[in-house]
Amino acid sequence: MARTSVRIVRVPSVLALSLSTALALTATACGSGKADSGGKTANENGSTPVVVATTTWEGALAKAAGAKDVKVIVPSSVQHAPDYDPKPSDLAAVADADFVLYASFEPYAKKIKDAAGSSAKMVEVDLDNGADKASAEVMRLGKLFGTQRAAAKWDTSFKSEYGTLQKGLRTAWPGGKAPAVVAQVFSVWSARMAGAELRGTYGPQAVTAKQLSDLEKKKPAYVLDNVHMTTGTVLPDSGAKQVEIVNYPGKDLDLMAVYKNAAETIKKAMASSA
Incomplete structure (x- = not known):
């Protein structure tokens, strides 16, 4: 659940330059990353945490896992996420996050979190649309968020719909x-x-x-x-x-x-x- 406090973030010019440099050095791959272990569970009052995702891919995994307050930094119109140049408003969004989800080919994600001074838990996400890997990642995030029941419900629906798609493709x-x-x-x-x-x-x-x-x-x-x-x-x-x-x-x-x-x-x- 989002906090009510407001944090004003000022980004030094040196930091802005370091962000641009990091983007320039970003790997060209758009594939899987190594999963991070650990993290906070849901807030004490039982509500889901505030999640900031670098792209819609991480954001969709978070939503499938049961997170309801998900903010995405890179617009969906950007085809190659590492090409995106983070803005000061992106850093402000991270300031109130409980979790920041990123992939291994997005090294600027940690710089975003550090620049905002956030206490959010950084979670490296395995971006792979293979059915088994997507399912496992949703369940892992559900455990981190304390939303296992929602994640399990999504996973059951996903496996059923995925099976239907497979049958339809084989018929074609x-x-x-x-x-x-x-x-x-x-x-x-x-x-x-x-x-x-x-x-x-x-x-x-x-x-x-x-x-x-x-x-x-x-x-x-x-x-x-x-x-x-x-x-x-x-x-x-x-x-x-x-x-x-x-x-x-x-x-x-x-x-x-x-x-x-x-x-x-x-x-x-x-x-x-x-």
């Missing part, structure tokens, strides 16, 4: 056979959801000419790209249909929507190839 296989695909490393989860035959991966680094040649030899029907790190058409002369997969939830922080949107996008691609 062209010719009734699992399609052959290659995927950007952070879109592999969508290939698994679709039950596709994964023949290769690429990224997050730039794809070399040899890698492209090797991928083309695998004769995929589809390339499951990562819209947040796309470099254009990956196999333009192979005949493979490129499908853009979105990893980050929208501003409504609906994590389940990511899976539904990916399933719909893949089904449309398969239908057009039938």
Whole structure:
């Protein structure tokens, strides 16, 4: 529950420069991070804690885990979160947080917390939309927040809906056979959801000419790209249909929507190839 006190934060110019420097050095990957252990539970009066998330991905995990007061720093319109330049207002939002959620490829998150002088617990979140990992992360956060019951309820619903999406995708296989695909490393989860035959991966680094040649030899029907790190058409002369997969939830922080949107996008691609 948000505190009623107001904290005025002044950011020194040197600190602002350090934030910009940190962003410039941020890794280009948009993938998983190592989970942090420990943290505070819900507030003493039983209400859920105030959570500040660096992006909508962390924010959606927090919401799924049962947090009701979730503030997101990086706008959903920013495709690549590490490119965002934090503003003084972002630091002010952190000042009253109980938890700050961030990923390993967002090193500016700790600087945001330190600049605000917040006593919030920093929690490194594992950003991976693989069903098992997402489920485990929601349950872990629920334990940290003291909202295990809400997290368990979401998880039960998630597993049911995810299973329905899997069945629908298998029904849509062209010719009734699992399609052959290659995927950007952070879109592999969508290939698994679709039950596709994964023949290769690429990224997050730039794809070399040899890698492209090797991928083309695998004769995929589809390339499951990562819209947040796309470099254009990956196999333009192979005949493979490129499908853009979105990893980050929208501003409504609906994590389940990511899976539904990916399933719909893949089904449309398969239908057009039938």
